[in-house]
Amino acid sequence: MNRVILLSAAGYAALACLRAEGPDIRTLVGRHFIPSGSLQWNRCRVGELLFGHWEQKDGEEVVVSLLAADTVEIHCHGGAVSQNLLLNSLVAEGCQVVKWEDWLAQNSGDAIEKSAKLALSRAKTQRVAMILLDQLQGALHNAIKDVIDQLANQDLQSAATALESLIARIDFGMHLEKGWRVVFIGSPNAGKSSLINALLGYQRSIVLSKPGTTRDVLTATTALEGWPIELIDTAGLRSSNEPLEEAGMRLAVQEASQSDLVLLVSDASQDWTTQQDRWLSQFPNVLVVHNKQDLAGGRGGKRPEGIETVAISAEGLENLCFQIVRRTVGSPPGNGVAIPFTPGQASALGRAYALTDRQKAAEAEKLLIRLLCDENAPIVQNT
Ligand SMILES: Nc1nc2c(ncn2[C@@H]2O[C@H](COP(=O)(O)OP(=O)(O)OP(=O)(O)O)[C@@H](O)[C@H]2O)c(=O)[nH]1
Ligand SMILES: [Mg+2]
Structure with missing residues (x-):
């Protein structure tokens, strides 16, 4: 069966890449591809690529590469019109369209490699991509394989220690894709939205000198030191009779309790209040920001460290960015370190550790073998 897969993400890339494969693919492509110059498609050798046009001499510009006798890669403009033109021509020739996720799943070695490829396609920063690339190249696979060997040798102590260090990196790994959430709370007018805008470098939140400007929760993702960080702006917290504002404040508290870090923004030109002390103790991970230092003039009474x-x-x-990263990401692991990065991996490692603790080496071993294999792999039966 001949098939075609759109490998590049729609709308994101300047170029699109289609992979076409199957026993007749060379002939089918040849019916639509017109190479430029004197080169001929039927003389093209494996590994060569040709520039030309699609359907007509002045048609869509394409670069066609013969990867194998039955595999062709076609590069065209990244816009939807160009991609669809190529796809439709090949579909009209009887090619089946395969989703890239399915193609990837069929062409990945083990379950971790497959997950790493999928996670890589969603990586928001290069730094995250580098870590996922380490996992794709076997960092996590090898670490789990070592534990399996230790369990097979009845070395439960070493297996437990190795599992402990993998489990210690779960929290970090689980944030790689979704990023870390930082919620800005504080009194109205303290400068929460202004700080977020300054960090983002553009006007995203509404900033006005009237207290109570931000009434909803606004979220923007940025990269700090190369890590994906969500900055969440909330309504200023104060007693209010206005239902809309009250709802905004309820949302603010809810967001803060679900965040990785709460930034308690205060206006340094105003006295520190007992209400602010209460917020300080209400959330587990709080960083205080004393904003409006230009207006403070040594006022503001006794204030907590911030x-x-x-x-x-x-x-x-700059210091604020540095502190946000230290309090969320912490000290990132070095190059090539094994990092569990999916909920499935996290749960399997946790269960394997519990089994090791109960001296059930064989069961833990089976579970970890299953983690390395595809869910449906017949090698090990479900325990
Ligand atoms: N002088 C001075 N003004 C500031 C500073 N930060 C913010 N402002 C001003 O303070 C006012 C309120 O700022 P916002 O960022 O809207 O405050 P907010 O905390 O988001 O306010 P709400 O959304 O009402 O809770 C605006 O006029 C800002 O320009 C600062 O560091 N110094
Ligand atoms: Mg605001």
Whole structure:
């Protein structure tokens, strides 16, 4: 069966890449591809690529590469019109369209490799991609394989220690794809939205000198030190009779309790309040920001330790970024380290550790073998 797979993400790339494969694919492509110059498609050798046009001499520009006798890769403009033109021509020739996720699943070695490829396609930053690439190249696979060997040798102590260090990296790994959530809370007008805008470098939140400007929860993702971080702007917290504003504040507290870090933004030109003390103790991971230092003039009474900023001039923002990363990402693992990065891996490692603890080496071993294999692999039966 001849088939075609759109490998590049729609709308994101300047170029699109289609893979076409099957016993007749060379002939089918040849009916639509017109090479430029003197080169001929039927003389093209494996490994060569040709530039030309699709359907007509002045048609869509394409680069066609013969990867194998039955595999062709076609590159065209990244827009939907160009991609669809090529796809439709091949579908009209009887090619089956295969989703790239399915093609990837069929062409990946083990379950971890498959998950790493999928996660890589969604990586928001290069730094995250590098870590997933390590896993794709076998870092996690090898670490699990070592534990399997230790369990097979009845070395439960070493297996448990190795599992403990893998489990310690789960929290980090689970954030790679979704990023870390940082919620900005504080009194109205303290400068929460201004700080977020300054960190993002553009006007995303609504900033006005009237207290109560932000009434909803606004989220923007950015990269700090190469890590994906979600900055969440909330409504200023104060007593209000306005239902809309009250709803906004409820959302703010809800967001804060589900975040990785709460930034308690205060106006340094105002006194520190007992209400702010209450927020400080309400959330487990809070970082205090004393904003509006330009207006503070040594006022503000006794204040807890925190970061001093001036949102409107970006003063103190470098330190703020640094502290946000330290308090969320922490100290990232070095190159080539094994990192579990999916909920399935996390749960299997946790269960294997519990089994090791109960001296059930054989069961733990089976579970980890299953983790390396595809879910449906017949090698090991479900325990
Ligand atoms: N002088 C000075 N003004 C600031 C600073 N940060 C923010 N502002 C100003 O303070 C006002 C309120 O800022 P916002 O960022 O809207 O405050 P907010 O905390 O988001 O307010 P709400 O959404 O109402 O809770 C705006 O006029 C800002 O320009 C600062 O560091 N110094
Ligand atoms: Mg605001």
